Amino acid sequence: KNEVEQSPQNLTAQEGEFITINCSYSVGISALHWLQQHPGGGIVSLFMLSSGKKKHGRLIATINIQEKHSSLHITASHPRDSAVYICAVGLIQGAQKLVFGQGTRLTINP
């Protein structure tokens, strides 16, 4: 079993829909990251959080430490949000390295 599990693996939605991507982990963490990867390869860090909630534009990330669960929400989704979203955790031990989820491929149709 992977230490970091994401769901769903693939998600297709219509423009304007509210999107939720989930991440569960089974280990103690120092922080959780949400990353975005567009076709072509480059990865951008969206959020790093260790508690509570963060918001940036139409993106919201939440984390529940007790339940070992995080969600990434996208409001008013747009085709340019189409990308792979990756959850990654920094472990308490070996915290300099990240453990990655498999990613969620999001496609937003116009």
Place this chain on the structure above:
Amino acid sequence: DVKVTQSSRYLVKRTGEKVFLECVQDMDHENMFWYRQDPGLGLRLIYFSYDVKMKEKGDIPEGYSVSREKKERFSLILESASTNQTSMYLCASSLPIGLGGNTIYFGEGSWLTVV
């Protein structure tokens, strides 16, 4: 803005060739990482370095070596390229945890094909 620059976006090499992938970051980060990304396998850590001349094996170091002679530069070396090393390689850097967090910054990726 932090910039992580990988020297080559696309490379085609022959089996047995020695391959160098270079990565440079401009934010004085201590930590630098090399990952490979394959369909269905996600990102896997090859090596990381937490200081000049320091390195630590990741999850899949076999067939690779690294060099970090200067803080800003981290090189990945394939001593004798093989077809199973065809992949997308990503370099990343970050501050150490405890020093302003550990937001990680990635390069654009290098697509390597070994024929």
